[in-house]
Amino acid sequence: MKRELPIAITFICAFILTLQYFIPHRSFEIMYEISNIWIQIIGVFAMILGIISLIMLHWEKIKHKKENWGFSIVTLASLVGMSLVGLIASENSPVFEWLYNFILAPISATMFALLAFFIASAAYRAFRARTVVATILLLAAVIVMLGRVPIGSLISFGIFPKMAEILVNYPNVAAKRAIFMGVGLGAAATALKVMLGIERSYMGSD
Amino acid sequence: MGIFEKIIKLDRRIIFLVIFLSVIFPLIFKVNIPINITPEVRNVYNLIENLPEGSVIVVPCEYAPDTMAELEPMLYAVLRHCWEKNLRVVACGFYVTGVTLIEQEIKYMAKQMNKKYGKDYIFLGYRPYPAAVINSMGEDFRQSFPTDYYGTPLDSLPMMRGVKNFNDTKLVLTINATSGVDYWVLFGHERYGFPLAIGVTAVMAADYYHYLNSGQIVGIIGGLKGAAEYESLVHHKGLATMGMSIQSFVHLVIVLFIIIGNIAYFVIRKRKGINR
Secondary structure: OOOOOHHHHHHHHHHHHHOOOOOOOOHHHHHHHHHHHHHHHHHHHHHHHHHHHHHHHHHHHHHOOOOHHHHHHHHHHHHHHHHHOOOOHHHOOHHHHHHHHHHHEEEEHHHOOHHHHHHHHHHHHHHHHHOOOHHHHHHHHHHHHOOOOHHHHHHOOOHHHHHHHHHHHHHHHHHHHHHHHHHHHHHHHHHHHHHOOOOHHHHHOO | OOOOHHHOOHHHHHHHHHHHHHHHHHHHOOOOOOOOOHHHHHHHHHHOOOOOOOOOEEEEEEEEEEHHHHHHHHHHHHHHHHHHHEEEEEEEEHHHHHHHHHHHHHHHHHHHHOOEOOOOEEEEEOOHHHHHHHHHHHHHHHHHHOEEOOOEEHHHHHHOOOOHHHHHEEEEEEEEEHHHHHHHHHHHHHHHHOOOEEEEOOHHHHHHHHHHHHOOEEEEEEHHHHHHHHHOOOOOOHHHHHHHHHHHHHHHHHHHHHHHHHHHHHHHHHHOOOOO
């Protein structure tokens, strides 16, 4: 029963939600609307599980003073602090906005801004025309990098933007389509396996 | 150690310094480089330009401060265009760390354009699980958002009268730094058939050209360049246009670094007598 019940629930839900795509009847639309609300409600419980898991992980780190346990204190303090401010004062309150504007926003913007420097350094060291394939990759990267900024058009009399457009619209799209078709077929096969109870790893090992 | 060995083992702090200088240089000397308009950006512009006055467009924004440098100018340019055309905007945010930012940006732009909340625009706020939210918005906006971000019931907002779901809107333009773009295509456009345009970061843009070629999206505003193109189209040069000269110089410097690195690599390889 422990295994059969989840498989039965999965099958019924998956079957009805697949069927509604093919039956344009109001009763199926209502079922679809209800399922959308259910998905969001179940999702909220998943969020609660995530928060509990985060707290347990970092609490263990602090308790046993594992490597970098100080960062765990910051994580938990931030989690509790922001949650309390959000719950008590609401997310429109000046305190919440202050915390957001002067702590969260600068931290995340700074992290991303540093990326330009590291990409430049990594490109300098890693982009070498060692093989034919690496050379093709290198040339494509240079053309797209210059073709996607106005200076590229100036220094090449409009040739780089045109070449970049061709690269993005043809080889890129062809490769993407192939990947997406593979992913789509794989996802459909996996969904079918889950629906029919062949794939059961989502239930855990026991 | 010869000159080429030194070049190969160049201290990364020198690279950082050069990149820093190439960011500063165009800022100080105010370098202006003409921006060419790509068809994918023009498509978005033309679609909005041809919408009748009072049309409702949905602008879901899914980004946070980390990508705001690219996407904030894009949102400003799009909102400017919409409000110059007297379109009504339904905005929302499905990225939890970006909601406060989006709300502030929309409020800022509304103030600049003298637009009134509830009449010219509304902000629905955040709901988790974009796929489910898009699906329920397709049935009725009120399913996922019975109230707006500020807790006001949607029915009491004048601009939402007669607006039930995507059928009552003319366009969805998602400004997005997440995989949420796929949700808008697969669960939104495919099921409900609304015209969809996307504004994404430069690094993401190449991932969505197959949707453009297949006609599933009407246009792509890609990265800061796309935002700068849109600024040119609405004749209001802002942050993106300024950023374009910086990005141009940085790209050029990175390409020069790559070329220098490769020259040094080949010279050393030739000296060592390696053919492959």
